[in-house]
Amino acid sequence: MTSPTPLRALIVDDEELARRLIREYLQGHADIEVVGECENGLDAVRQIAALSPDLVFLDIQMPRLTGLEVLELTGRRAGVIFTTAYDEHAIKAFELHAVDYLLKPFSKARFDDALARARTLHAPAAVTPALDALVARRTAPLERILIRDREQVHVIAIEHVECIEAQGDYLAIHADGKCRLKPQRISEIEEQLDAARFLRVHRSFIISLAHLQAIERPGPDRHAARLRSGKRVPISRSGYEKLRALV
Amino acid sequence: MHPILADARRLLWYVLAWLVAGVGIAALLRLTEQAEWAGALAFALPICLVWSFVALSSYYICRGLPYSQRRWPVAFGLFGGASLLAALAWLGLGEAWDSMGGLLARGKPFVAMTSPGWVMYFAAGFALHLLSLLAHDVLVAFESVQAAARREAESRVLARDAELQMLRTQINPHFLFNSLNSISALTGFDPAAAREMTVDLAQFFRRTLALAERERITLGEEVALCEHFLAIEKRRFGAKLATELRIAADAAACLLPPMTLQPLLENAIKHGIRQVDGGGTIAVDAAVRDGTLRIAVVNPVAPDDAPAGVHGVGLKNIRERLAVLYGPRARIAWQRGPAQFAIEIHLPVDKETGA
Numbered sequence: 001m002t003s004p005t006p007l008r009a010l011i012v013d014d015e016e017l018a019r020r021l022i023r024e025y026l027q028g029h030a031d032i033e034v035v036g037e038c039e040n041g042l043d044a045v046r047q048i049a050a051l052s053p054d055l056v057f058l059d060i061q062m063p064r065l066t067g068l069e070v071l072e073l074t075g076r077r078a079g080v081i082f083t084t085a086y087d088e089h090a091i092k093a094f095e096l097h098a099v100d101y102l103l104k105p106f107s108k109a110r111f112d113d114a115l116a117r118a119r120t121l122h123a124p125a126a127v128t129p130a131l132d133a134l135v136a137r138r139t140a141p142l143e144r145i146l147i148r149d150r151e152q153v154h155v156i157a158i159e160h161v162e163c164i165e166a167q168g169d170y171l172a173i174h175a176d177g178k179c180r181l182k183p184q185r186i187s188e189i190e191e192q193l194d195a196a197r198f199l200r201v202h203r204s205f206i207i208s209l210a211h212l213q214a215i216e217r218p219g220p221d222r223h224a225a226r227l228r229s230g231k232r233v234p235i236s237r238s239g240y241e242k243l244r245a246l247v
Numbered sequence: 248m249h250p251i252l253a254d255a256r257r258l259l260w261y262v263l264a265w266l267v268a269g270v271g272i273a274a275l276l277r278l279t280e281q282a283e284w285a286g287a288l289a290f291a292l293p294i295c296l297v298w299s300f301v302a303l304s305s306y307y308i309c310r311g312l313p314y315s316q317r318r319w320p321v322a323f324g325l326f327g328g329a330s331l332l333a334a335l336a337w338l339g340l341g342e343a344w345d346s347m348g349g350l351l352a353r354g355k356p357f358v359a360m361t362s363p364g365w366v367m368y369f370a371a372g373f374a375l376h377l378l379s380l381l382a383h384d385v386l387v388a389f390e391s392v393q394a395a396a397r398r399e400a401e402s403r404v405l406a407r408d409a410e411l412q413m414l415r416t417q418i419n420p421h422f423l424f425n426s427l428n429s430i431s432a433l434t435g436f437d438p439a440a441a442r443e444m445t446v447d448l449a450q451f452f453r454r455t456l457a458l459a460e461r462e463r464i465t466l467g468e469e470v471a472l473c474e475h476f477l478a479i480e481k482r483r484f485g486a487k488l489a490t491e492l493r494i495a496a497d498a499a500a501c502l503l504p505p506m507t508l509q510p511l512l513e514n515a516i517k518h519g520i521r522q523v524d525g526g527g528t529i530a531v532d533a534a535v536r537d538g539t540l541r542i543a544v545v546n547p548v549a550p551d552d553a554p555a556g557v558h559g560v561g562l563k564n565i566r567e568r569l570a571v572l573y574g575p576r577a578r579i580a581w582q583r584g585p586a587q588f589a590i591e592i593h594l595p596v597d598k599e600t601g602a
Contacts, residue, residue, distance in 0.1 A: 014521065015425065016485050021432035040524070061421075063522040063549070085424035104428035 006033040007119075010053040012044040012070070013037075013083065014062045018104065022057050022083075025111045032115075041065025042153055048074045055118060060084040065146070065153070068135060073148045077131045081114050089140055097134040141194035145173055147182045154180060158197070162211040162227050164189060166204040177229065199246060201225060201239035215243065249306050250386070262299050269295030272371060279367070282358035286348070290357035294344055298337065298372075302379040305329075309380065309387040330377040337372030338365070405571045408564070419513075422479075423448075429483050444482050451475040458505040463597070466533055466540070467499035469508050476509060480516055487526025488516065498533040501540045502597040504572055507565065508542060511590060514561055515546035519588055522549040538596050545589045562590070569594070 009032050011019045019037050026032050035051050038044040041064040048056060048070070058080050060067040067082060068090070082101040084090055094101045100114055145161060147154040156175045165172040166186040173180050190200050200206045207225055214226045215235070223235040225243075235243065251257050272295070273287035282290065308329060312322055342365075348357035360368065426448050433441035454472045458464050470492065481488050508531070515529045527547035534541055562581060569577040573594060581590040 015429065015483050017429040017432035017483065018425075021428065021435070024432070024435045085428060086420040104424050105431040106428075 006031050007054040008033055008035045008051065009055040009057065010035060010044070010047055010051060011037045011057045012039075012041075012062070012067070013057070013059040014039045015059075018059065018083070022111075025108055028108075028112075029115065041067070041070050044070045045073050045148065045153060046151065048076055053079070055079045055081065057081050057083060060087050060090045069146055071131070071135050073146050073153060077135070078128045079118060080131065081118050093134055097130045099128075099130050099134050136188050136191075141197075142189075142192045145175075145182070145189075147173065147180045149180070156180070158194075159210065161198075161208055162229055162231065163208060163233055164198075164206040165233075174229075174231065199239070199242060201233065201235045201243055203236060205233050205235075205239075207233055209246065212247075215240075215247075249303050250390070251303060251306075262296065265295045265299035265302075266292060268375065272368075275367070275371075276358055276360075276364070279364065281360050281364045286357040289348065290341075290345060294337075294340055297340065298375070301333070301336075302376060305376075305380045305383040306387065309383045313391065314388055326377065326380050330373050330380065333376040334369055334373035337376070338369050341365075341368055341372075402571055405567060408567075422513075425483060426479050429479075433482070440482065444479060447475045447478045447482075451479065455506070461505060463502040464505045465499060466494065466501050466503055466508070466542070469503065469505065470494055470499065470533075473509050473512055476512065484516070484520065484526060487523075488520050489526070489528040491528055491530045493530075493532045495534040497535045498540055498542075500598055501535065501594070503540070503594055504568065507569075507592065508544075510561055510565060511542075511544045511592075515544055515588070519546035519548050523547050524549075535596055540594045540596050541591065542594075543589065543591045545587055547586055548583065548588045550586055565592075 009026065011022050011034060013019045013022070016039075019039075023034060026034060032055070035053055036047050038047050039062075041062045044056075044058070044062075045065065047053075056076065056079060058067040058070065060082060061084065062070075065073070067084075071077070071080065082090070082094065082099065083104055083106075084101060085104040091101070091103075093099075100117055102111065102114055143158055145156045145158065147156065156173060160175040162174045164186065165174065167181070169183055170181045171184050171186060171189060173182055186200070186204065186206065190198075190206055193206065197210060198206050198208055207227065211227045211229070212225055213228050216224045216226055216232070218224055221237075223240045225233045225235055227233065251261050269291040270288070273282075273284070273291040276282045276287040276291065277284055281287070308325065312325065345356045345358060345360065358364075426444070430441050430444050430448070433444060451472065454468075454475065458468060458472060474492075477488075477490055481490075512529060512531070520526050520529065529544065529546045532541075532543045562579070566579045569579060569592070576595045578593040579590070581588065
């Protein structure tokens with residue numbers, strides 16, 4: 001199953017020798033052309049957007065952004081081969097979602113096998129459901145929220161997030177007096193957040209309990225949360241019950 | 248606080264025991280025909296009740312004289328003197344209470360005590376107080392044995408933690424598998440370098456195994472181990488990682504627990520060098536000044552990479568380990584600047600005899 005045009009591959013790993021090994025293993029595959037190398041996650045986000053390669057060899061533990069964060073930010077869900085030396089969390093997630101990965105050090109035979117599998121799955125612009133689930137359902141709660149704004153990537157530490165508001169297809173992340181938009185569903189981020197620190201108080205609102213200052217009652221049977229920044233967030237009836245149970 | 252006062256049930260039993268002693272004194276007074284039962288009980292019970300609390304003061308005397316620092320003549324003198332003073336106070340209390348009885352409705356004292364009677368009463372006070380002191384002494388000794396056992400158990404747990412920590416360092420899977428991957432890559436284009444890296448890896452693990460069994464090693468030995476570690480990491484990170492080791496000769500001879508410096512370097516690479524785009528230099532300085540071994544590690548960090556907790560865990564482990572081994576004589580402090588991280592360890596100088 002060789003494609004008529006060569007597959008364009010990007011190698012992402014912060015260790016030069018690891019990248020070099022993949023290049024060497026790829027030499028036997030004439031139908032694959034390496035179009036770039038990245039040594040950190042931010043660079044990977046940029047290059048994936050700029051080059052839109054057919055295949056990405058993606059290391060999980062990297063400076064700046066992890067491999068999974070790169071996928072989250074780029075929206076890429078196909079043509080990815082993960083590599084990792086050791087990461088209990090990531091490996092558990094790969095197994096759970098039946099996503100293929102290469103454990104370093106890996107043999108040429110194992111590499112070719114992964115490549116063959118990626119080729120059969122490869123269909124441009126298609127979304128692999130397993131990868132989608134892997135990125136959406138993290139095993140560990142989110143520690144930071146990443147927002148891509150054209151060339152820039154904003155990293156917001158989770159402690160700084162006051163509240164998250166659903167606005168159409170976007171989430172408005174309120175933190176440090178700023179509001180940034182991220183394309184994601186509120187139910188998806190709700191699952192990723194630590195339930196002990198964040199609460200969905202309304203169909204379109206999640207608040208940080210650490211930023212909650214008071215619960216107000218603007219009218220009979222109506223509640224609102226006042227946050228430390230002074231911002232007010234409406235609370236639904238079921239949200240109020242959940243909040244009462246927690247506070 | 249006094250262990251008896253801290254627990255209501257214990258206090259109740261304790262007071263009851265004193266009231267039994269009061270009944271005993273009353274019986275003695277009745278038997279020696281100093282008083283009727285009613286008078287004898289009215290005299291002895293309130294006094295014993297009051298005295299039960301006075302006797303608790305023995306606890307503080309006994310605690311002030313721990314076994315380990317006790318000179319026996321002093322202890323005997325103090326116990327005897329305290330009991331004598333207490334017995335005098337007990338006598339005064341007895342006479343006062345007895346004459347109070349006279350002022351109360353009955354019109355006459357509770358007991359018609361003769362002089363031998365008062366002597367006997369005085370002797371009883373002396374004996375009771377001495378008994379209280381001795382009982383408290385046993386109590387305090389028991390407490391300190393328990394506390395020592397608890398401390399020992401705690402330090403055993405910490406020592407085992409340190410051991411586990413060391414084992415984890417020995418087989419840090421991330422380090423091991425990434426190094427093997429680098430060797431695998433090198434075999435393709437630089438077999439000599441692959442061989443060198445294999446040897447460094449083997450030396451690092453061999454030395455770690457050998458050193459981990461020892462309680463103290465010289466800083467020089469630790470540095471030799473770290474050099475193998477750094478040689479491996481330099482292959483992995485290439486030009487990103489540079490090091491400057493300045494180890495003074497007298498510092499290299501100092502003893503310290505194994506794996507004190509290596510985790511600092513590992514941290515400096517993991518949280519520092521790796522996160523900085525162009526990499527940088529890790530500077531290690533070790534020197535002896537005023538009887539203190541001072542080891543400082545400085546490395547660059549990425550400016551926007553701010554998670555404070557990340558560095559914390561490993562460093563807290565080192566801090567706890569040093570605290571167990573050296574107590575307040577060891578110091579470890581770290582500081583994160585906008586572009587660099589600096590950590591400093593101070594240990595008391597401890598040299599191998601003849602080294």
